[in-house]
Amino acid sequence: MINWVFAQQEVLTFILLVTWLSDLALARRMGSRFTYRLYALIPVALLVANLPSISHDSWQPALESAPIIQAPVISTIEAVNSLQNQQVLTAPSNNFVAWVWLAGVSLLVAALVIGLAKLSTLPKKPIVDTQFYDRLPDGIFYTSQKVRGPILKGIFSPEIILPVDFKKSYTDHQLDYVFAHELVHAKRYDNLWNLFALILVVVFWFNPVVWFVYLRFRLTQECACDEEVLLGANKDKKIQYSKAMLQSYEHWNGFWAIQSHYGDKVTMIKRINRLKNAFKPSKAARILAGGVSAFMVSLALLWGQVSASSPTTLNLQDAKLVYFEFPRAAFYEGIQGEVHLQFDVVDGELATVNVLQTVTSGGHEQAFVRSATNYLKRLPFSNENANLNGAERIFRFHLAGVGTSDEARKKAKERMPIRTIHLLPHSIRPSTNEITLSGHPKLSTIKNHFPPYPEGLEDLGITASAVVEMDVRGTGIGVEPRVISVSAPEEHKAAFRKVAQKEADDLIVFRNNTGQQIDNVRVTLYWEPADYEKGMDRTKMKKYKEQ
Secondary structure, X not given: OHHHHHHOHHHHHXXXXXXXXXXXXXXXXXXXXXXXXXXXXXXXXXXXXXXOOOOOOOOOOOOOOOOOOOOOOEEEEEEOOOOOEEEEOOOHHHHHHHHHHHHHHHHHHHHHHXXXXXXXXOOOEEOOOHHHHOOOHHHOEEEEOOOOOOEEEOOOOOEXXXXXXXXXXXXXXXXXHHHHHHHHHHHOOHHHHHHHHHHHHHHOOOOHHHHHHHHHHHHHHHHHHHHHHOOOOOHHHHHHHHXXXXXXXXXXOOOOXXXXXXXXXXXXXXXXXXXXXXXXXXXXXXXXXXXXXXXHHHHHHHHHHHHHHOOOEEEHHHOOEOOOOOOHHHHHHOOOEEEEEEEEEEOOEEEEEEEEEEEEOOOOHHHHHHHHHHHHHHXXXXXXXXXXXXXXXXXXXEEOOOOOOHHHHHHHHHHOXXXXXXXXXXXXOOOOOEOEEEOOOOEEEOOOOOOOOOOOOOOOOOOEEEEEEEEEOOOOOEEEEEXXXXXXXXXXXXXXXXXXXXXXXXXXXXXXXXXXXXXXXXXXXXXXOXXXXXXXXXXXXXXXXXX
16 A cells, blocks of 8 residues: 555646646636636546556467477576465565554544544534525524534535524624525535545645645635625625625634635635636636646546556666576476566565466466565666566466477477476466566576485475575686575484585586676575476386486
């Protein structure tokens, strides 16, 4: 949620500023009744900006074969759909910001709830004077000792509440204007729009532009109501209406969040000054208003589409080591997989990773997810990519480029007769939000490392991992290998450490793109028991295991 909130700041601030400037420019020419409608474009534009990307690329049905990739035995192509499971990586800075934002939201929501609770329990009595019934529809007018001025309460069943001494505070003419004013609020469902506006304020409370435009919105709302009441009124009626407004201000109730009210002193002065103008919108002004509306919505749509469809490009030259590990057991069993990840990056750190979809040709889903996530952790998120929201990437683990293609599997069988490769049921659909990679990392491995099991431990079904470290010379040769850590059952740690050390001694197949020595390079080794019969021809399996 917090990532989405921050991602909206640019487009939201722009929309708010355009609305505010349009209100300032058009209010004197067209009146507040017209400019008040502009504020309805704010949620519309925000919604349009978050519409899914419109893609013109055609997509083949899920059961069609994926493109054939001719590659070595292990061909891994990363490309980037259905909710499956979620993995959360904690970023301390993101957590702190999220808690601050949540604290602000909680305080505002609490204040709003308390105010609404007080209003809902407000003691009131219906107005029973028959002289008012002709102008009071459905008995929606009440009096209360707890209010000092008129307010409109509720949305779909509105109630206009007056102070108990309203007959003493207002003349008959002033009461007519008060009733008319509040009825306009009720007919336009202004309290509903106030609620929508407050939701924006609560969610984006840290943005000062939101507060500024909210206050302007409430002023325009009241001025629009004044203009509606005084349509065709002469100067004397405007003077009487101004007196009614001043009388209401003298008995102002203070700040009511959702309820329509007459406002503070500054608001009242601005409203009275606007009553001096007679608004007759010209044709040019109407065209200008329509143009502003179309501009806001179109720009929001364009903004959203550009943000959604423009893939982020990561420069791998900023990465020290990036390697793509095929799960060991899946490799030996001939199992292929594809993983679709969606993730957020905060201050250069991976904050959350969501697994949108995983497809395999025979289990090992978690192993494929782990390998894809580990790859993602090593990518360089810096500069303009230090903060990403909803970025995606598909990782495709294809053996010999087979994927879903039976034709490719037959060709692979000709090259590797002892291998059995299981076809994927379908390929994950590409995503327009997928990040792209450019350049090469400073260091990369050019083969997957599948360390052998210590004698007899694979048959016991034991899984383990180890982190090995070494220095890599400019030629790509690893020197001074050492085992940093081993994760295995305590009684077998020594055996796995011994194998890990031997594997580290053999890890000399690096591609060093810097030409200089890189120290303290770490690689993680995994042991996962495999069912070799799934991935090998039975008649030649014994020969393979002897090798």
